Amino acid sequence: MKLKKLLKSIGVLGASCTLALSSLTTSAQEEDTIKVGVLHSLSGTMAISETTLKDTMLMLIEEQNKKGGLLGKQLEPVVVDPASNWPLFAEKTRELLAQEEVDAIFGCWTSVSRKSVLPVVEELNGLLFYPVQYEGEESSRNVFYTGAAPNQQAIPAVDYLMNELEVKRWVLAGTDYVYPRTTNKILAAYLQSKGVAEEDIMINYTPFGHSDWQNIVSDIKRFGSSGKKTAVVSTINGDANVPFYRELGNQGISAEDIPVVAFSVGEEELSGIDAKPLVGHMAAWNYFMSVDTDENNAFIDQWLEYIGNEDRVTNDPMEAHYIGFNMWVKAVEKAGTTDSDAVIDAIVGVEVPNLTGGTSKMLPNHHITKPVLLGEIQEDGQFLTVWETDGLVAGDAWSDYLEGSKDLKSDWVELDCGNYNTKTKKCVGATAE
Amino acid sequence: MRGGISRPNFQGESPDHPLKPDSDTTMALLKKSVCLWIALGAFLLTLPSAYAQSPAEPDFPTLVDELASGSLSKRGKTVEAIAATNHERAQTVLKALLEGSLESTRSDPRQVLIETGTDTYVLAANGEAVNADNLGRTKRIPIHNKLRSQIKTLLAQMNLSAADADVRLRAVEQMISDGVDGDSIALLQQLKADESSSDVQDAMDDAVALAQLESSDNETRLNAAKQLRGSLYPEVRGALQIVADNDSESSIRAEAQRSLDSIDSKLKMFRLGENIFFGLSLGSVLLLSAIGLAITFGVMGVINMAHGELMMIGAYTTWVIQQAFPNQIEYSLFMAIPAAFVVSGLVGIAIERGVIQFLYGRPLETLLATFGISLILQQAARSIFSPLNRAVSLPEWMSGSLQINPAFSITFNRLYILLFGLMVFFALLAVLKKTSLGLKVRAVSQNRPMARAVGVRASWVDAMTFGLGSGVAGIAGVALSQLTNVGPNLGQAYIIDSFMVVVFGGVGNLWGTLVSAMSLGVINKFMEPFAGAVLAKVLILVLLILFIQKKPKGLFPQKGRAAAD
Numbered sequence: 001m002k003l004k005k006l007l008k009s010i011g012v013l014g015a016s017c018t019l020a021l022s023s024l025t026t027s028a029q030e031e032d033t034i035k036v037g038v039l040h041s042l043s044g045t046m047a048i049s050e051t052t053l054k055d056t057m058l059m060l061i062e063e064q065n066k067k068g069g070l071l072g073k074q075l076e077p078v079v080v081d082p083a084s085n086w087p088l089f090a091e092k093t094r095e096l097l098a099q100e101e102v103d104a105i106f107g108c109w110t111s112v113s114r115k116s117v118l119p120v121v122e123e124l125n126g127l128l129f130y131p132v133q134y135e136g137e138e139s140s141r142n143v144f145y146t147g148a149a150p151n152q153q154a155i156p157a158v159d160y161l162m163n164e165l166e167v168k169r170w171v172l173a174g175t176d177y178v179y180p181r182t183t184n185k186i187l188a189a190y191l192q193s194k195g196v197a198e199e200d201i202m203i204n205y206t207p208f209g210h211s212d213w214q215n216i217v218s219d220i221k222r223f224g225s226s227g228k229k230t231a232v233v234s235t236i237n238g239d240a241n242v243p244f245y246r247e248l249g250n251q252g253i254s255a256e257d258i259p260v261v262a263f264s265v266g267e268e269e270l271s272g273i274d275a276k277p278l279v280g281h282m283a284a285w286n287y288f289m290s291v292d293t294d295e296n297n298a299f300i301d302q303w304l305e306y307i308g309n310e311d312r313v314t315n316d317p318m319e320a321h322y323i324g325f326n327m328w329v330k331a332v333e334k335a336g337t338t339d340s341d342a343v344i345d346a347i348v349g350v351e352v353p354n355l356t357g358g359t360s361k362m363l364p365n366h367h368i369t370k371p372v373l374l375g376e377i378q379e380d381g382q383f384l385t386v387w388e389t390d391g392l393v394a395g396d397a398w399s400d401y402l403e404g405s406k407d408l409k410s411d412w413v414e415l416d417c418g419n420y421n422t423k424t425k426k427c428v429g430a431t432a433e
Numbered sequence: 434m435r436g437g438i439s440r441p442n443f444q445g446e447s448p449d450h451p452l453k454p455d456s457d458t459t460m461a462l463l464k465k466s467v468c469l470w471i472a473l474g475a476f477l478l479t480l481p482s483a484y485a486q487s488p489a490e491p492d493f494p495t496l497v498d499e500l501a502s503g504s505l506s507k508r509g510k511t512v513e514a515i516a517a518t519n520h521e522r523a524q525t526v527l528k529a530l531l532e533g534s535l536e537s538t539r540s541d542p543r544q545v546l547i548e549t550g551t552d553t554y555v556l557a558a559n560g561e562a563v564n565a566d567n568l569g570r571t572k573r574i575p576i577h578n579k580l581r582s583q584i585k586t587l588l589a590q591m592n593l594s595a596a597d598a599d600v601r602l603r604a605v606e607q608m609i610s611d612g613v614d615g616d617s618i619a620l621l622q623q624l625k626a627d628e629s630s631s632d633v634q635d636a637m638d639d640a641v642a643l644a645q646l647e648s649s650d651n652e653t654r655l656n657a658a659k660q661l662r663g664s665l666y667p668e669v670r671g672a673l674q675i676v677a678d679n680d681s682e683s684s685i686r687a688e689a690q691r692s693l694d695s696i697d698s699k700l701k702m703f704r705l706g707e708n709i710f711f712g713l714s715l716g717s718v719l720l721l722s723a724i725g726l727a728i729t730f731g732v733m734g735v736i737n738m739a740h741g742e743l744m745m746i747g748a749y750t751t752w753v754i755q756q757a758f759p760n761q762i763e764y765s766l767f768m769a770i771p772a773a774f775v776v777s778g779l780v781g782i783a784i785e786r787g788v789i790q791f792l793y794g795r796p797l798e799t800l801l802a803t804f805g806i807s808l809i810l811q812q813a814a815r816s817i818f819s820p821l822n823r824a825v826s827l828p829e830w831m832s833g834s835l836q837i838n839p840a841f842s843i844t845f846n847r848l849y850i851l852l853f854g855l856m857v858f859f860a861l862l863a864v865l866k867k868t869s870l871g872l873k874v875r876a877v878s879q880n881r882p883m884a885r886a887v888g889v890r891a892s893w894v895d896a897m898t899f900g901l902g903s904g905v906a907g908i909a910g911v912a913l914s915q916l917t918n919v920g921p922n923l924g925q926a927y928i929i930d931s932f933m934v935v936v937f938g939g940v941g942n943l944w945g946t947l948v949s950a951m952s953l954g955v956i957n958k959f960m961e962p963f964a965g966a967v968l969a970k971v972l973i974l975v976l977l978i979l980f981i982q983k984k985p986k987g988l989f990p991q992k993g994r995a996a997a998d
Contacts, residue, residue, distance in 0.1 A: 037435070048821055176967055206966045209926060211917035212718070214711040214847065215961050222704075227671015239822055239918040250834055250844040256582040257610070273824045277832075279533065280578045376577050379533045384575045386505075 034069075034338055036061060036117055037096035039107025039128075040116070042417045044084025050109050050318075052268060053131060054079060056318045057106050059306040060325045069331055078102055082113070089113045090120050097124040103338035104129065104328050106321060111135060111178050118143065127338050129328065131320035133263060133285075135182035137261040139346060139397040139418030140412035145367045146324035147317060148286050149395040150186050154233070156372040157261050157284035158187060159388050161231045162194065165259065168228035169200045171220050173236055176205040180235035183263070187233060189401040200228070210240045213247040221251060224258045232260040241265055255280025255376070265315035268380035278377045286370040287355055288383040313381070314338040319355050326352040327362055348413050350379040365410035365418075367395025493520040494558040497545050500530065500574055501537035509580050518585040524591050527558050531584045536571040547569065586611050595618075598630040605636040606839070609666050613644035639664045640837065646672050655685050662692040663699060665840040670696055703841040708958055714847040715868040716954025717854035720947060721909035722927040723934035724858060728902035729781075730935055732878045733895065735789055736796055738803040740931060741924025742810035743903045746780055746908020747773035748919045749814060752823045763828045766911060768780065773907035781903020782808075785896050793895075814921040822920035831915055849913050857908060862943055864901070874898045878941070937977055939987030949988055 038057045040050035061075045069075055069102050078100045082089040089108065096102045097120070104127040108114045111134050121128045121142045133148040161167040172187055174180025188201055202223050204216055224230030236244055240263070248260070260281040267289045270278070289300065299322065300314055331347035347362050354360045360368045369392035375383025398408040398419070407423045409415070417427035491499075496518065499511045512530070515523050529535040531548040538544045544563075546554040552565045576584070589607035592600050608617065616639050625637045630702060638660060645657035658676060661669050670693070677689035722744060729737045751769040784806055792799045831849060834842040865871035876884040877894045884955060885891050914925065934953060938945030953973060960969040984990070 110609070204965070209918075209922070209971075210717055210966060211926070212843075214714065215708070215958055216966070218707060218711070219962065225667030225670065225676060227668065239920065242822070243917050246832075247844070250832055250846060252834055252836070252842065254581075256578050259578060273822075274826055378575060379573065382763060384577060386577050 033074045035076050035102040037102035037105035038079045039105050041084040042081040044391045046084040046414035048125045056321050084114045086112050091117045093117045093120040097126045132316045146320040151396045152370050153284050167231040169230040171232040172203045173234050186399045200242040211243045213244050217247045217251050230258050234260050234262040237264045250275035266315040268315045271313050275381045285316040287316045288375050290382045291356045293357040323360050357430045362412040365397045369394050493518045495996050497558045501543040501545050535574045595847050601633045609640050613640050618644050658688040662695045712955030712958035716951035717851040719934050720854045723931040725902040725906035726931045727935050731941045736800045737808040741928035741964035742807045743777045743906035744910035745924040746777045747907030750776050751911050751914040752825050762826050769911045773911045774904040777907025778900040778904030782896050784899040785899035811921045822918040825914040825919050862911040939989035942989045945989035
């Protein structure tokens with residue numbers, strides 16, 4: 001009996017040894033892989049949104065490996081968890097670039113995490129693909145902004161309201177942090193340049209997770225009852241949206257009276273909540289899951305199969321990663337190497353299909369061209385596209401409507417500068433904010 | 434087509450079946466009815482081009498089928514044509530389209546159905562029930578805002594002669610917000626003669642006067658401006674403003690200005706009332722979240738940092754109840770209240786027996802230990818329910834608002850929570866003042882050795898008191914689940930406010946808690962409009978600190994020997 005047991009355990013040991021050996025050999029082979037860093041929070045407050053993007057990246061990498069990898073090598077994802085902790089983002093980036101020696105990083109969600117990562121990426125000459133809509137006013141040689149700049153989301157949305165719905169009074173409501181504040185500053189300047197009087201613009205900020213919207217909604221109602229068509233442009237973030245829309249519904253404000261156009265409410269945010277009080281309100285994005293193109297349907301099928309859950313949704317930042325990853329792949333193929341400088345040179349001008357039926361292109365300012373779509377929220381949490389721009393809109397790093405930023409230009413090909421002042425004919429360099 | 438419900442299965446016919454001249458439809462069109470004011474010419478123009486050559490207009494079932502296909506703008510025309518048929522099911526179909534319950538099958542020929550419940554459908558055109566099993570997947574017919582407001586307008590026109598006075602009133606109000614044109618003046622005046630409800634008559638007068646403000650006759654404009662004095666419809670105010678600024682006649686401008694002033698003074702009053710209500714409602718939320726703490730902290734002297742998490746447990750209990758009885762959403766809150774009380778109460782007793790009882794008289798250690806417990810409870814919620822917020826549904830009776838007049842309405846959820854907060858307060862007061870448990874609680878909190886000497890089991894009373902305070906926190910959680918997101922962080926948002934209320938009101942005094950919650954709520958809401966939500970909170974804290982400097986024991990300090998130690 002005992003002997004039998006001993007033999008058995010030796011057998012097990014042997015088997016595990018061979019396993020270990022074989023894994024050793026594979027890892028020896030894998031030294032010849034291309035490493036891709038995935039820098040998304042998997043814990044903490046931002047985990048809700050960012051985990052999806054990590055999964056998207058793993059899916060895209062797996063897909064690319066099935067197609068035979070890149071430059072004849074397999075891609076190897078290196079996933080780290082910065083835990084929604086902004087300084088940790090910088091540390092993890094250093095770890096990815098210095099220790100793991102990844103060739104590109106796909107990551108970040110909030111602007112503050114991007115700002116924290118930026119100096120590290122520049123110092124170690126890495127590549128960062130940033131997939132979320134942001135406030136602009138930034139350009140780095142090492143960062144590629146595949147999400148929307150303000151002129152690819154906020155400005156077209158306001159144009160739609162102004163021209164199609166003939167909105168005359170504006171409520172700019174946002175959560176109190178950098179993205180809403182900068183976006184609202186740009187929007188206020190833009191509206192005033194279009195002849196909207198100051199008393200027709202109401203700006204309101206609330207803290208994160210605000211839940212008592214009674215006065216604000218009643219103020220909006222009063223502001224909107226002056227006989228001029230009124231709309232709310234909302235940069236309200238996260239879960240504060242649920243009580244906000246609820247209060248709108250309770251106070252009897254419907255989307256036909258005062259529509260709310262949100263820049264931070266997408267399919268993912270709507271999937272967890274009862275969308276009834278939101279029906280008819282709008283959101284501006286560069287992608288909707290409901291867009292009916294072959295590319296998009298294929299992407300959705302692939303995603304649902306990969307994640308193994310029929311109820312999951314796709315959203316705009318996922319498409320941004322899809323575009324960014326494909327652009328990087330193409331640029332590496334074009335350059336024939338994963339070397340940062342070569343890729344930075346090669347990627348400008350690269351064109352890849354996006355999911356809404358067009359072709360997005362990387363511009364010299366490291367932003368991309370995207371269509372802008374306006375959708376109305378439906379009962380099922382999806383969007384019905386009611387308007388889209390004629391063609392693609394080129395991302396603009398420096399807003400044309402802000403003092404101090406309208407003279408700046410970003411061009412990493414001809415000027416090799418992220419903030420060239422067209423008036424003084426000088427590159428401002430690192431001092432520009 | 435009046436009375437033509439039992440049209441035999443039209444689905445079998447080809448989509449463009451021969452149209453017999455439908456005498457019923459023509460009859461209905463000619464009848465003196467609301468339909469009069471959709472001009473016949475406009476109606477013919479809006480007909481889909483496919484039928485333009487056809488001698489008769491498409492009948493109701495065909496039009497309903499057309500809703501399933503085509504672009505949004507074509508759907509808008511079809512909707513108008515449906516309204517113009519004056520078919521008795523037209524209203525039902527349009528309402529279903531507006532509410533998103535109008536669906537179509539995916540296979541051809543497309544059937545248009547109304548979803549009347551989970552997986553039960555009726556044919557939109559005639560109301561016949563259909564077997565849901567052979568339908569395959571259905572698709573909701575999408576509409577956008579433009580179409581939505583168009584349907585609302587059409588429904589309002591149909592509802593002008595509805596039997597229910599409320600429906601008629603809403604129809605007139607819808608007309609006012611859509612803008613009243615010359616044609617409808619005559620219609621409204623005619624309807625007003627037969628109108629029985631004075632509210633509806635007043636609204637009709639306002640609607641007519643609003644339209645007459647644009648008349649070319651000076652006398653009419655002057656009278657209209659006079660008539661509109663005190664009318665609270667936002668559209669009226671906007672129109673009067675335009676007249677007061679731009680009218681060619683100075684007498685009319687002055688009249689409009691006078692009407693405007695009277696409206697504004699009324700509005701000011703209502704705004705004050707509204708602000709007070711908002712303040713009281715915020716106060717009731719503060720009261721609910723602080724009242725449990727008033728017992729554990731106020732009466733027992735335990736600094737319980739896990740109080741917020743006990744509310745969170747109550748909120749999650751509501752969610753669990755709703756998941757367990759998905760068809761009883763309307764009654765779920767009544768089940769959730771006792772359930773949350775019991776669950777949170779038991780957790781509270783467990784905390785007291787497991788940790789706090791060893792730490793009495795050591796406030797710093799209690800604070801740290803309960804803070805640790807709060808973190809454990811939050812993480813437990815994350816592990817059990819996921820870090821995502823859970824969607825707690827609002828029962829029908831909790832949504833919407835009580836419309837007192839066009840300028841002043843009270844939302845039902847806030848109103849009920851205000852009443853509920855007061856109920857909980859008085860129930861708790863009664864428990865403490867009238868029951869034997871209350872007597873023992875007061876005895877132990879005032880003089881523990883003496884209470885024990887007369888035979889009170891002090892440690893049992895401690896556990897019960899803590900359980901009571903925790904249970905009340907659970908009930909507060911049920912109320913909060915109706916106002917805010919139910920997630921692991923729910924408690925954190927309220928813990929500071931709760932302590933603030935208890936300290937301000939005076940530790941150990943329930944009445945103080947009530948007064949302080951309500952006054953903090955009202956002060957906050959009066960500051961918010963000009964200070965902003967963020968600054969208002971900061972100002973409140975600063976004021977509170979200054980107040981505590983002056984009166985360290987709060988609004989209603991305890992007097993006598995109990996307060997000495």
